[in-house]
Amino acid sequence: MRALVCHDYGPIEGLKIEDAPTPAPKAGEILIRVGAAGVSFAAMLGVEGKHQNKPTLPYIPGNELAGHIMALGPGVDRLKVGDRIATGVPQGGFAEYAVATAANAVRIPDRMPYAEATNFPTLYPTAYGALRWKANLQPGEVLLVHGAGGGSGLTGIEVGKAMGAIVIASAGGADKLAAAREAGADHLIDYHREDLRAKVLELTDGRGADVIYDPVGGSAFDVSLRCVAPEGRIIPMGFASGTIPQIPANILLVKNVTVIGFYYGYWTGWGGRKVPGPKDAAALERRRAMVAAAQDDLMRWFTEGKLLAKVAATFDLADWIKAFNLIQNRTVVGKAVLVP
Incomplete structure (x- = not known):
């Protein structure tokens, strides 16, 4: 072949x-x-x-x-x-x-x-699992998506909208922002031309974003810490910038912020031991059942045009x-x- x-x-x-x-x-x-x-x-x-x-x-x-x-x-x-x-x-x-x-x-x-x-x-179930299982994104909450023109960002926008969120899309350039708009983003920020933190705070009446979906890392994550709402959740699910951020714990403490790790491979058994023991095998089957239910929702949303x-x-x-x-x-x- x-x-x-x-x-x-x-x-x-x-x-x-x-x-x-x-x-x-x-x-x-x-x-x-x-x-x-x-x-x-x-x-x-x-x-x-x-x-x-x-x-x-x-x-x-x-x-x-x-x-x-x-x-x-x-x-x-x-x-x-x-x-x-x-x-x-x-x-x-x-x-x-x-x-x-x-x-x-x-x-x-x-x-x-x-x-x-x-x-x-990978892309859609990653967004689904991170936003629903981990961040518990609720209808009406504000979701900020970085890297909004790439595959991860666009799927994050669409899944967030399907869950009822108000979505702010951050990307660099008119073509990427146009794709984010097509995906359903309510607000667009060109970080090449606008102050990302100031714009997010302006759009949220100074409160910040409830959930931040970040496939970029680097400086985007640093800005996230400065524009996340109290009790907000930040999901670092990729590092397309090439820089893995370091997290200052004092900001998490003061703002009651949760940073959530999410590696989708864990939910399908890609990582870890090749042959899990009985306890791990049972847990993997439960996770795979959650993935199957998520895929049912995703396929339905696709047929509905979402x-x-x-x-x-x-x-x-x-x-x-x-x-x-x-x-x-x-x-x-x-x-x-x-x-x-």
Whole structure:
């Protein structure tokens, strides 16, 4: 099969298109003909050797994919050959075929293209889990979303609106803010031209944002601490700026602020031990049940038109450098996608 292979950690230019063996599904797994695979900041960090999870080299990158099932491994009875699905994988997405854990696959509507479906393995459920399970976002609360033009930011806006929040979108540039407006943002802030803190306080009558969804980190997080409302919640769920912020605990104390960590891989069993013990296995099944219920809501919201699943651009696998450059240069508006 055709695949994009990483032999050594380093720049994304070092990847190579190769002919690789088609994988076979093991117990509890499915074999997928990949229709589209999402290009993400996390995948780029993995290739560079900077992600917390480092696959054994050589490996095929790619963590978010959509396609149809070609074969079932032993013990899989919830799905069938031919089902159109979206799923996340720890590796292997940038290829014509990939194997995935059947328990993490979600069926997608017939009207959902594979490229758009790559938003659902990680981006949408991350926003859902962070905002509902962790931050307990309530209707009428103010949600500030940083990096609002990228895939993470846009999905955060849409999920927040679906939950009834008033959404302030922060991004740099007119094109990104236009996408944020299309996604449903109530207020737009161009941080290149406006004072982000002052604008948030102006829009909230001096109170600040109740919840802040931050895939950027760096200076954006520093500003968040200065414009979050009392008893507000800040979710640092990515560091696209390249800078991991340090948190001054005195500000948390004075403003009664909660900073919430959320790593979606934990909820689907991507991290930790490969074979969990009985107690951990039971907890993982409970988390996966929560993910399944969340995906039901997300698919319903998509069919209702509340989620746009915006795709920035689609590239052939051989054009991976162009796709990753959108991520590296922070010019992506929506989701960049590779088609094997």
